[in-house]
Amino acid sequence: MALTRDRFSEFFAAVYGKNYAPFPWQQRLIERVANEQIPWPECLALPTSAGKTACIDIAVFALACQAERPPKERTAPRRIFLVVDRRVIVDQAYRHAEILCEKLDAAKNGILHATAEALRGISSSKVPLTCHELRGGIYRDDAWALTPAQACVIASTVDQVGSRLLFRSYGCSDHMAPIYAGLTGNDALILLDEAHCAQPFLQTIKAVRLFRGEKWAEQPIKAAFHVVSLSATPPPELKDVLHAEKETDFTDPVLGPRLTASKPVQLSVAQKARGKKLHRELAGAM
Template sequence: MTQDVSDNSTIPYFSDVMGSPPYLWQQQFYAACQRGEPPEAIDIPTGLGKTVCVLLLLLARLQNPSLPARVVYIVDRRAVVDQTAALIETWIERIAELPRLAEKFHAMAAFPSDLPVQLGVLRGGLADDGAWRVDPARASVVIGTVDMVGSKILFAGYGDGRSRRSMHAGLLGHDAIAVLDEAHLSPAMDAVLHAVAKLQGSRFFRTVTLSATGRGRSNALCLSAEKETHPAVRQRLHAVKTLDLQRVKTPSERVEALCTAALAHRTGAIAIFVRTVGDARRIASRLLKSIGDDAPDRVALLTGTLRGHERAALMSSAVWRTFLPGRPRDPDAPASFLVMTAAGEVGVDLDADHGAMDLGTLDSMIQRIGRINRAGERSATVTVVATNTDTE
């Protein structure tokens, strides 16, 4: 049964940190956490602030100290770890700038610290500074990939010595709430987390799964579209996206058709999604060749094969900035193109003006299209190119 919490009261300090009032589903989630009953799943369309549940859990613990001290946010992609960590770091900085709020977090800790909330990042290619391990009583947010967090919870952490393994298992698997983003992509991790919760008991370890594909659990917290009156939510729910379906005979023709569809847009941020790294590279190469001299500032590639420094360079590039939500838009600026595989489908916070893509699974298409015209501020065109074999 879908949870429908009627408590619409304001969330203390939320607007001070976020700069805007909460959505209805966020109020419902906070109210449930405040009662000590966080929902097991959140099934909300992409672009409606699911990551904010981390902040809501932190704020709810100030009202209900029985909630876990650590929020462990687990994602399936390394690129998402970095982007999410940067976002949560801005929230922690904002909390530190609010003396009364910061003092509430400091009062719940065992040892003094400069930061009211500690942040830990666990992913391959990045050293963990370990600050979140120093004070188990202090509110902490730990962000990591499925492999890194999963191995540590199971006493087999990558790179951990014998003593460190038990420490990480204790900190991540006890007095913690695990938030698994896009749980449908990591069913094994979902099963592990629920097994740990069953062994520990809900008082010591809880899980929340996030999804935007409509495949959440029966007791998931879902968006009440008919009750949601927030203007931004309604605008996103009613965003105009026109679908243009094209059929071609061969995979090579599909690549050519995707390039043609993308280049037809003279301005804006154009997202191109394909299933394989090979197709992504071919499309990026074709775009670079077609655009000419200024192509490096207008074309970028995001795949799961990027190394750490390559992802960092991409996320600091001019192309990446043209796809960020809330960015200033120059109607006269030439189009920018971001070519992506599944690495750009899940968890990455992007808002493209138009899109072109090959045909994927239903879950994949939901994620892809959800990253086009997310804010609903204009009309968007989504071109889908398929061969006959794609639908067999």
């Protein structure tokens, strides 16, 4: 029996514990992307601590819900990239995805087993979901490119995904560059966290999306390719934006206090921070 979006809260509790439930905005998002032909919104305008990393869980469950569809009819991509220009957040997102992969792989029954079986059916693999980390300072994990049919989550910095998307893969041969570009730019969801800090990259991937579409491409590519900005300060020109709602999100017992918490700011002036004392005085004031 096919999975449906109505079971997302059950899936969420199975992964994180029975005392955990999706936030209202997360429930609205899964209802939109799981079983409908409507793609992801352009932007999720949500502040820090609103649970944006759970977009990984939403994307994975949406893919499982569409597992029985022919590949050309799926709007849920099999490659899920969470991209952010801060290594510490990349590490956190990778660990989040790693826990999800472990839970799915070990599941023997229930909603997690059903989700895992649906994902296995997509790739004909024993492993339902894999996760990978792309950033500097660690061993480069390119195993995700060896099995294009595999459902996977990739936590990455901007430069790693951007270079692959533009046929300039860091540390890879020229022969592999088209493969990485094809996998990154097709059947892929790019969740760009802190998008306000990565505007050049956002403009680039929007151009890629335009050039692969019907207006420009001689042979338009039908595989899903969605780009979603995760930012508390979305650009005013964006029209399709998911916001926190006063009637639901602000009244949620867990999320509400996070959204309404005061954030006091104090200005400290380092008056002696001049000349040779500049750095010392600034450090002391901080």
